Amino acid sequence: MKIAIIAHSHYPIKQPFAGGLESHTFHLAQQLQQAGHQVTLFAAAGSETTLPFIPFFQPTATNDSIAEEEIVAYRERRYLSLMRVLKQGNYDLVHNNSLHYIPLKLASALPMPMVTVLHTPPFESLVEGFKSSLTASHHRTIAVSKSAAKSWLNAIPNLKTQLIYNGVDTRLWLPTNQQQKYAIWVGRITPEKGLHLAIKAAQLANMPLKICGPIYDAGYFSQAVQPLLSDQAVYLGNLGMQALARQVAQAQVFVCTPCWDEPFGLVAAEALSCGTPVAGFGRGALVEIVTPETGVLVPEDVEALAQAIAQTQPLSRKHCRQRAVERFSMAAMIQRYTDFYQTLVSDRVPFRTTRLPLVS
Template sequence: MRLKPLLDITMITTPWFALPPVAYGGIEAMCAELVDGLVELGHRVTVIGVGSNGTKGRFIATDDSPAGPQRLGNSGPEVLHAARAARVLRSLDSDVIHDHSTVGPLQAGQRQAPTVVTAHGPVSGETGRYYRALSDTVHMVAISRAQQAQTPDIFWSGQVHNALRTGDYPYRDRKEDHVLFLGRIAEEKGVHLAIDAAREAGLPLTIAGSRNDPAEQPYIEGELRPRMGDDVRWVGEADRRTKLELLASARCLLFPIQWEEPFGMVMIEAMACGTPVVALRRGSVPEIVEEGVTGFICDHPAELAKAIGSLDRLDPRACRDRVHRHFDTDQMAAAYAALYQQLCQERPRSEPAAHMTPLLH
C-alpha cells in the first residue's frame, strides 16, 4: 500500500471524562493533547468520546455527558460506550484507530484499520493478562521504557512518552518557601514520606489531592492524620488554576512513590513551571528527571530531606527547557504519527514485526 502523507485517524477515548478534562482525567488530558498535536500536523482526526468537545478534531459523542469519577470501575458505561463507538466506526473510513477505552480493543479483530492501544497504567496482574490476550489483534504502545521492561513478554509496537504543551504552563524562577505533593492520596504515592521529608528539611508542605477512595481511609487515619501539623497544609483536590499556581510557586515537587509508576505526568507539569522534582528511584522517574539538573533522584526515603536542602543548586530554566525538548506535545504527536504511518503499510498482523523500530524518546 502506498504510504499516505496525511492520515484519517480515529481516536476513541474513555466514557469517564470530557476532552480535555476539567480536573481529574490523565488519559483524557493526554488524548486531548494528542488530538490537537495531530491536527496541527495536518492529519484528519475524528474523536469518539462523551460530552462536549474541547479539541481541534472532529467530534462524535456516544453520550451527552461523561459518566464521571463516581462510576469509575462500573462496567456499564464502558460496554455502552464500546457498542456505540463500534457503530460509529462502521461509518468512518479510518486509516488507523487509536483506542484508549478498556472494552473497545476487544473488537480490533473485526476492524479493517489497525488498532493502537496505549498502556496508560500498570501492565501487571489482570491488566497484563488482558493485554497479552489482545496482542495478536492490537498494536501496544508503552508510555515509558520502565513500563516496557516490566513486561518484556508483551510485544510492544512502540514507546512514546506522554507530553504537554509547555507554553500552557506558567514559568516562575523565584519560588516560595514551601514544597508540594500533588496527586492521589494513596499509600503507593508515599504521601507520609513527603510529610516526613519536608518536616526534616524545615519547609512547610502543601498537599493537593483527592481522598475519595474508601480503601485508603485506614492509611489516612493511621499514617497521615498523626503526621498533620501547622507545617502541613491540605488543600484537597485542586482545579487547574490552583494546581498551576501551586506547581509554579513551590520550591520543588515531592514524588516519593512506592510503586513502579509507568509515567508520572505531574513531574513534567512541575518542570514545565520551572519547579524541580525530588523523587524516589521507581518506575519512570530516571527517564523524566535529569539527576542534578532538573531534580534529585533518591534511593532511600532518608535521602529526601537532604535533596530538598540542595535545591538552590538547580536552575529553574533547565527544568522548563527539558520539558520543551523531550516532553512537549509536538514530540508526542510526531512520534505517534510516525508509528501510525508504519502500521498503515500493508503487512499481515500475525507476521513477526522484529523490523519495526520502537519509538524511544
C-alpha cells in the same frame, strides 16, 4: 488523517483532570486537531465541549450507588457498541486509550490500524486482551516509558512496543522568577502515591508543603493525610491547569513519592517544564524523567527524601526547563505520534476482518 480516539469510561476528559491519563487524552485530541487532523474523541459525558468528542459513556467511577458488576457489564456493552461504530466509521486510524480489554480482543475486526498505548502496569484483564490482539496484524503498541515496556514484556514476552514518552504543554507550564519558600506535591490522593510520606519528609526538611490533586481514596485521606495537615502542610484542592502551573512554578522543589512503579509520571515532567527541580523516590519511569542535573531521587525512605528536598536547592532551574522542552514537550510527542500513525496508514492494505459480536 481521520483519527478516532477511545478514552476510558471512568471520568470525563475535562479540567480539573482526574489524573494524568485524562490530561494526556485531552491534549492529544486538542493538539492533533490543531495540527489539522480530523479527530473524534469517544469519551464520557461531561467531557470538555471544546474537544471534538462524542459522549459515548456515562462516567461511573464515582457512582457508589451502582454495583460493580453492573458497571463492568455496562462498560462491556458500550465498548462492544463502539467497536461496531468504529468499524463503519471510515477512520484512517484508531488510537486506543481505553484501558479496556474489548477493543484489544476485537482489534482484528477493524478495517483500519489501531494503536494502543500502555498507560498502566499489566493487570489481568488487559493482559488477556493484549494476548488476543497479537494476531491482529494492523494493531500496534506504544509504551510511555522503558519502565512500562519492561513490565509488560515480563507479562507478555512477545509483545512488541514502540517508545513514545508522554508530553506536556511547555507553553502553559512556564518558569517564573517569583519563587517562594515552599515545596509542592501534585497527584491523585491514593495510598500508592505516598502523600503522607511527602508531608513527613517536608516537615523533617523544615519546608512548607502545598498539596494539590483530587481525593480518590477518602479513607486514606481522612486517616493518613488529614491528621498531618497544618499551616505548614496545606491542601489546596484539585486546581485547574493554569492555577496549578503557577503554584508549581513558584515552588522551590517538587516532591514526588510514588510507592509503586509509575508507568510515566506526568507531574514530574510538568514540574521540570516550570523549571522546578524534583525530589522523589527513584521508582518506575521517574528515573527516566529526572536526571542528576534536574532532581534528586532516593530510595523509599522519609529521612532520605527530606535530605533530597534540601539537595535540590542548588540545581539549575534553567536545566530543568531545558530537559522538559527537549525530551517531554507536547510538540515532540505529537510529532512522534503522527510520524508513527503515518507509517501505519501508508502501509495499510485491505484487512480481512472478523465478525463483531451482536450487542443487545
